[in-house]
Each structure stands twice: as structure tokens, then as C-alpha cells.
Amino acid sequence: MPERDPKQRASVFDEVGYGYTPEMALEEAMRCLQCKNPTCQEGCPVNIDIKGFIGAIIEGDHKRGVEILKERNALPAVCGRVCPQEEQCEQMCVLTKKGESVAIGRLERFLGDSDLACELDGRCVPAVAPSSGFRCAVVGSGPAGLACAGELAQLGHAVTIFESLHAPGGVLSYGIPEFRLPKVILDGEIETLSALGVELVTDTVVGQLVTVPELLAEEGFDAVFIGSGAGLPVFLGTPGENLNGVFSANEFLTRVNLLRAYEFPTSDTPVWRGRKVAVIGGGNVAMDAARTALRLGAEEVFLVYRRTEDEMPARKEEVHHAREEGVEFKMLCSPSEIVGRDGFVTGIVATRMELTEPDESGRRAPVCVMDSEFTIECDTVISAVGTRANPLLSKAAPELELTKRGYIVTDDDGTTNMPGVYAGGDIVTGAATVILAMGAGKKAAVAMDRWLRN
């Protein structure tokens, strides 16, 4: 897939990959062996008929390809961009053993984009079952909520999504930068959901403005799906974490992505533009924060991670992009203190780490190297070390069973201990991927449908 030049793209928020042309898509699709027993499909958390949609590309019937995709996935243009395909469908592709798998994600993106490129009338809107007469509330418009809402609408239920922020999309909107997922793509896919009849209510914090029990008892909903996301950022727990210039990745990315702080002062939200930025963490969020910091004009951006690059949970493609753009990797380093002057960050004191031999689970634990402390000079620290459960919603639904760490307890299909209340995504599993959250949302929708109709 052609990409913007690393030097040029490191200063703009335009998307990195240009996407396939129809010719490239055809060429790539032709590599697919159209296996009798397509294992790729097993690797997809929402079980897309991958062989089917690639077959449609080979036949030049893009419209049918889109229809096949949308049977299972309401957000193909989003998933084509942000799913970790290399660990899912593509890893299961038989060609992987012989070299390179079919670029399933890029083909999905190609079809998703060609669908969005039409005006809404021309877009593929999945068929909707006759009205069931039931009303469902979906809490949160992130990947879990959107997938659940789409599925419920297709099954014939009236769906209202409640979103706490002013814009829909959850982490897709506040967390994932424009250069990886343009807003116009996200908005386009959410429009398709509206075309299915899904109602979207923003500015509504469930747990504060209305509670889950109230949605059921007073607002006339027959079932509720909770996909409120993980929520609260975790900080390092080191001295100095509240110095000026230390941010959570969520704050930094929300200012830039949701509130367009990179256009300040034409937009009204400011963002701190560091010169030397240290990002702590090794996941996709850390990559996004590091690459965003570069685009805001940082001279140096360090990624500080306590294991090695092999253990980093971020997608390989994003790690590669980050390195190409100039992010410097400081592996096997763990911050022990953030230091500052006059209330502002001046550096991180870090300890060198080494990995132990693999334990029974095969995981190599990082341990400190004695007397190896050193200082990384920086004026900004962005912490991307994870999230924990947001207590807002659960505090207002005391009967809801939670884990010790505040996550909602559910069965495999998203059923909670409250009748008619289902949950899925990060608020159940802790931080995971977009597609896993979508899979959980869809599964819960099927369970809700069954419960409603019985």
C-alpha cells in the first residue's frame, strides 16, 4: 500500500497510507487461494466471510463485497485501518506459512472506503428486520457500543446510543489520531448506523444524568448494553507524576483528536507542545502519542518501554511507522522518578532493565539492573501505561456485579447479573482492541435479542 513519505508526514496530520487503487486491490485479491476451508475467518473476532468478500473483489463486484463485509461488520473502513490483522485473520492465512499473507485488512479498507465514497443513498445499508417493538439503550458510542447498536438495529429493535462526550466514536474519536483514522471515515461509518435507524444522543453521562436502573424503569427501555469503555488513565505511581508537563496519553490525544488542538488558536483548545518528549509505554496508544508529539513540532521524541521491542503490544506496522518518522526507542528502561524545576518537568530518572528467562507461561519478566540509573532529559512526559475502570456508571447501579478492579462481570455472551443488562468491551475485559470490543458488542446484541424475544 502506498504511503506518505515519512519526513513529510511527520509534520502533518494527514493519513499515512493512501489505500489501494482498484488495480492494486485486484492484484492483491488474486493472491488469495480461495481455500476450501478458509482459516482466516476463524481468526476474525466478528467472523467476517473473508473468502467471500475477497472473491467479490476478484470478480470485480465491489458492491457485493461491501454487502458481505457489512453482514458482520458495521465499520469496515475503521477496522480495515485499526484492527491488528497480523495477529488475527492474516495470521491464520495459509500463505503466512509460505511467506506473506493476503493483506486482508487493506482489502477490507479498500471496500469500506469505496462504500463511503458514494453519497449515503449509494452506500450499502444492511437490511433491517421488521420492527420487534422493543427499545434498547446502548451506553457508549465506542467500538463495542456501535457494533452492538448496529446488530440490534438489524435485528429489528429500536436503538438509542447514549454518549457522554459531544461527539460519537469513543476511543475511535478521542484516542486514534487523524493520521491513522481520519474523522471523515469515522463519521461516515456512524452515518451508516444512523441510516439503520439508530438514534444517537450525545452529552449524556449515564450514571450521572440518567442511571442504568432508570433507563429500564423510567425511560422505557427493555434492555441496556453497557459499552462505556475502560475510562480512567493509570499513572506511573512515581514521584513527580503531577508535575506540569506530565500528561496521560488520553488527555494529550483527546485535546488533539477530539478537540483539534493541533489547529489552536483557530480551534480553542490548547495543547502543550513539548520540545523533548518522553512517552512511557509500548502499546498502540503510546505509538499514537509519540507520533502526535512529533507532528506538534517536537525536536525529539523518546519511547520509553521496560521490555524490548519484541514484547511491545503495539502493532508492528505502527512501530515501523513511528521509527520511520523519527521516534527514538529507549527499550529496557523503567522510569523511577520524574524530576522537575519550578513545577515543570525537566527529565525522567530511569533504571535499566533486563529480561528474565521465560517463565512457565513463556513470559520474560523485566527486572532492574543494579545501579543503572540514568536521566533522560525532557520537557514533556506522556504516560501511556493503561487504564482502569471508570466508577461513574457502576456507582449509580449498585446491584451490578463488578470484579475487584471495578470491571463488570458478565457471561461469555455479555449477560450481567442484572436482568436485561448486558455489557462488553473494555469495561468488561480491561483495555483491548477495537475489534475485540466490537465482537463483544455483537455477541451481546445476539444475547439481548434472544432475551427480549423470550
Add this chain to the structure above:
Amino acid sequence: MFPIVHKRQLSDAVFEIGVSAPKIAAKARAGQFLMVRIDDRGERIPLTFSDWSAEEGWIRFIFMRVGKTTHQLSHLEVGDSLLDVVGPLGVPTHTDGVDRIAIIGGGVGVAVAYPVARAMADAGAKVSVIIGARNKELLILEDELRALPLERFVVVTDDGSAGIKGLVTHPLKELCEAGEIDEAFAVGPAIMMKFCAATTRDFSVPTTVSLNPIMVDGTGMCGACRVSVDGETKFGCVDGPDFDGHAVDFEELMSRQRVYSDLEREADADYSQGCQCHL
């Protein structure tokens, strides 16, 4: 959209705006706050409820014109609308079991002190209110407060242009010395809250402060509003905004409030100069 149904200028730089928001009005409690955004390029700013009516479906907030967004807000009139109003947010101020309390409001903080004093009085507490401002012109909600059933009402100004000349901590200390209060609630500039807490600490009078750190989403997601309380990191938006004044690290709070001062001044200067054409 949230239509503006009320506007009042309280002093040169302080304004009160009311918007129609029936659902929020039905849930609002004293001490809670809102996140407000004017338009689609606007920032989200936290504002505390100063008043509301569940029956009539409106909420009000008071703000001081300090940066671009508040400047822009001050130009809006009845009939205009705000694009986004999110709330009620934060934990309501606790009123249960309060017997004799002093409520101290400074500057625009009086906008919070008023509904808190009203809620305390409604809950049966004996309420003393001390409000302070730099001068007479900056005093707000005096009439509304006088209309409440208060034990005492003390006005203090820095320059003596109204009430007693001095600082709010002086009458607060007198109340503590006389043993006439069991607890205190202070809201206003961080430095004022810090000194109120320092005053009551000597008398072991439990003191709640209503903090105003920088916020972005207001729902716990971003962590911008973190404050150190008893050495622990707490989030102003979901754990607060009320905290134990004797445990808050005020130096850190004041430092963190200044992170964006330069950028905000820049935006406001830009806005003020090009004011006409931007609108």
C-alpha cells in the same frame, strides 16, 4: 443545543447565564458542575452550578471573563444557544449530618457557595456564610444569600469598600475561636482555600474545599484534573470536586492551574483583537 434563557451581568467581568436543560435541572445537586462548549471549534470548560429549577427546567452558572471562551460566553445573549452542556458531573456536596457549618466563598466561588449554603440550610444545618471579594463591585449573589435562613452573614472586601476590610480568614478564625462551627466549606481561588484550610486546621475543624483544576472531558477519562490528596492522586472530576482541605496539596494545584496560562492569554488576545470579524 441548549438555548440561553437568562443572562445577567453581575460585575464588570462576571456574568450569569441560564440555559434550558430540563434533564440536567432535574438531577442537579449543590456542589456539582457542568462541562460547556460553545460551538464546534470550542473548548470544553468546567463551570459550577450556581442555581437551577427542576420545575422550570433551567440551570444557571456564573463565570468570570478571563480567557477566550469565557470572553466569547460573555457576548452571548438570551436567544443564542450553547452547543454542548454536559452534567451534572462530580459528587454532590455532602449535607447529611452537618450541624453548624461555615461556608466561605471568594470571588466567583460565591457562585458555588450559594447553592451549597442553600442545600445545607434545607438539610437543617445552622449555616454561617462568609463571602469575600477584592472590592464592592466584585461581590456577587449578596441578595440571594441574605434571603437564606443563615445564622450569620459576613461580607469582607480587600479594600473595605463593602463589609469588613480584610480577608475571609479573619471572620473564619473568629468563628473557630468562639467554637461556633463544627465544619467548614470553602470555595474560591486556590490560595484562598489554602488559607481557609490552614486557619481551620489549628482548631481541628474539618474543612471541605471545592477544587477547580483544569479539566478536559470531566468524566474521568483524561486525568488532567488530578490533585494530590494525602499524597494520593485523585481526579477532580469523578472523585471531587470536593476534597478534604487539610489533605490537599495546594501548591501543586496552583502550579498545575497555570500550565496553559500563556496559551490562553494568546488565544484571548487574538480573539479580543479580531473580535468583530470572528463573530
